[in-house]
Amino acid sequence: MKRIVNLFHKRPIFVIVLGFLLIATFTVIFQYTLFTGFKVGTILGKVHSIERVPAGGGGWRVLRVDMANVITSSGENIKVYCLAYCRLDQELEIIIYKPLFGGNPNYVYERT
Numbered sequence: 001m002k003r004i005v006n007l008f009h010k011r012p013i014f015v016i017v018l019g020f021l022l023i024a025t026f027t028v029i030f031q032y033t034l035f036t037g038f039k040v041g042t043i044l045g046k047v048h049s050i051e052r053v054p055a056g057g058g059g060w061r062v063l064r065v066d067m068a069n070v071i072t073s074s075g076e077n078i079k080v081y082c083l084a085y086c087r088l089d090q091e092l093e094i095i096i097y098k099p100l101f102g103g104n105p106n107y108v109y110e111r112t
Contacts, residue, residue, distance in 0.1 A: 037099035037106060045070035045078070047090045068109070070094065084111035 032038065048071050052064045066082035070092060080086070080094055086109060097106040 033100040034103065035099060037097040037103070039095055040098045040105070041096045043072050043074075043094050043096065043107075045072040045080070045092050045094055047080075047086050047088055047092060048077070050082075050086055050088065068092075070107070078107050080107040080109050082109045084109060 047068045049069045051067055051069075053067050054062045055065045066086055068080045068082050068086040070078050070080045072078060072094075078094075080092065086092070092109045095108050095110060097108060099106075
């Protein structure tokens with residue numbers, strides 16, 4: 001304990017930077033394991049309809065994102081988050097992201 005207190009008094013910048021690095025590391029791990037996930041594959045589909053939904057904003061300014069209803073080649077109907085512009089009747093290559101713990105897969109269209 002004395003060693004830690006001594007380190008904080010002699011090198012406070014080192015302790016602060018180490019704290020920020022630990023917080024950033026835990027944030028990235030938390031994001032990928034519970035929300036965003038890791039790429040697990042791709043599927044093909046055709047856009048059936050498009051809607052703009054609010055995402056975030058926190059009461060200030062609401063960001064609207066495109067969510068496309070897509071029918072996959074296997075006949076499944078899924079909602080896809082469009083990072084690139086989606087058009088009706090467009091054939092898409094959709095990337096599937098799966099969180100490590102719980103949660104449903106996330107379907108994303110990115111122009112490649």
